[in-house]
Amino acid sequence: MEALRAAFDFSDFPRSDKIVAGLLAVAFLLFPLVPTSSFAMSTMIQFLMFSIYGMGWNTIGGYGGQVDLGKAQYVGIGAYTTMVMLLRWDTPFWVSMPVGLLLSVAWSFCIGYPLFKLKGHYFAIATIATSLVLKDIFEVWPLVGAAKGLTLPTNRFKSPDFVHLVFREDEYYYYILLGFFFVGILVINWFRSSRLGFQLRAIKDSEEVARSLGINVHLAKIKTYALATAFVSVAGSFHAVYVKNIEPEDTMSLSISILIALMAMLGGAGSLWGPIIGAGVLIPMKSYLKEWLGASAGIAGVDLILYAGLIMFISAWEPRGIWGIVEKIRRRRRL
């Protein structure tokens, strides 16, 4: 009960934040009613999806300061669980999504236990490694379609199918994802003021001090990592039914892991709005760049150049990202 109250408690934000957030929420709700191109629609869906990935990353990476560059493995587990179950047994999305979540969390415990014995860069590198190994396994595993991936035949379910989440129109996907997005915000809002959230913030400050205050550092990290995983896995399951064609390369590649972390850091690691702001900046930029430059964008590596520039900007100028700049200005004005 108290957890529920905490989830809806935004009282520590200034009124201006609440107004902006409220207006944006209304705008998001009304967005499909405004005639837009399907390109804008798919960009919005990408934005929501990456916001959810970023919110998950932000628990362990932002509040906890454990830079995780292996989130794509959970996108893969979520997406493939849903796709495999759908193709083999016509399993409803609302069953396969929780199953994928459980598998992801179980896997996160298996690798979280040894990985959190590592610190700093070593932890980051190890997360990359586990994610890539899992991707390599998927690429040769016949059950998940190996490197070819899995495709959902278009005529298998009749649109709109709310049980299997198969639609022809993007609007349906948009509203369901928006629901996940709002729930995600509430969960993070609970997390940041929960005992676990405080423990993670103390760990980011100093593990030695955190231990002296009775915090089981290893366990707190594992628990939070599982929470982060849950976010990513749910959005991954959604990704499967949305794109209907998944391959290891586009669900589990390193560039997805990096994009997730980068977005959250750009927006502001360790803040509620950071990952959303980061996704709001990066995803449209990425989509429109691809649109303008066509296929040459990938060849020229324009997006990679862009990421590199952003990483330099964040690390050199403002480690707390865009939200850090906002907070800095606010604090200065208050003083």
Place this chain on the structure above:
Amino acid sequence: MTPLLEVIDLTKHFGGLAANSRVSFCVERGQLTGLIGPNGAGKTTLFNCITGAHAPTSGRVVFEGRDIAGLPAHQVARLGLARTFQVYAAVGDLTALEYVMVGAFARHSGRGAARTAAQALLERFNLGRFAATLLAELPVPAQKLVTMAAAVATAPKLLLLDEVAAGLNPGESAQMMEVIRHVHQDMGITVILIEHILELVMKLCQQVLVLDYGQLIAQGPPEAIAAHPEVIRAYLGASYVGPTAAGGQV
């Protein structure tokens, strides 16, 4: 009645270096104990061994009748043994109130209860006005008080303070001593403190332990320690051990 803390033959080696060797002492409930010694004497190592930050090489640490040597630091903390750190630089984004709440969460699982407890402690420590300030932005004396408040928020039976007055000016350290007196007397927490300002130790403590080169060279009430030849030798050199001082009994 058994003492609150009993350290028996505690030894800690780092490679070939004996940071503590065969240290034994007792701390009774309600006592305020000072731990002094020249730089590098092994005071902080002793704290680390007692609180589980290091596992001792050998020896026992008996807290309330239970051997806690080698237990992980967070479990030691939950048993009621809290500490502060000599060197600590806040880098995170926690405010003073949130920082104390981290400690309070060790005893309260709900955030409302933790917040109330933390707020009350900040008031007690005269830090109420800093509640919403980031810890990293507080002046050093206030930072030290906040970290101490967080340790006290875990509701310890025994509190180990590692040079809380280091780097403070005389006015600030007097204030710090007042807070320690409050924690010890009014809140009934047993305290061991490492301190370089001997005058404060002598004024405040009921028992003083002296470490030198990892060994406990003297223990007893402050007056006896001040006259103890080994202590004078350690601090001032052998030539200061006069015939009058040599008679000091412990």
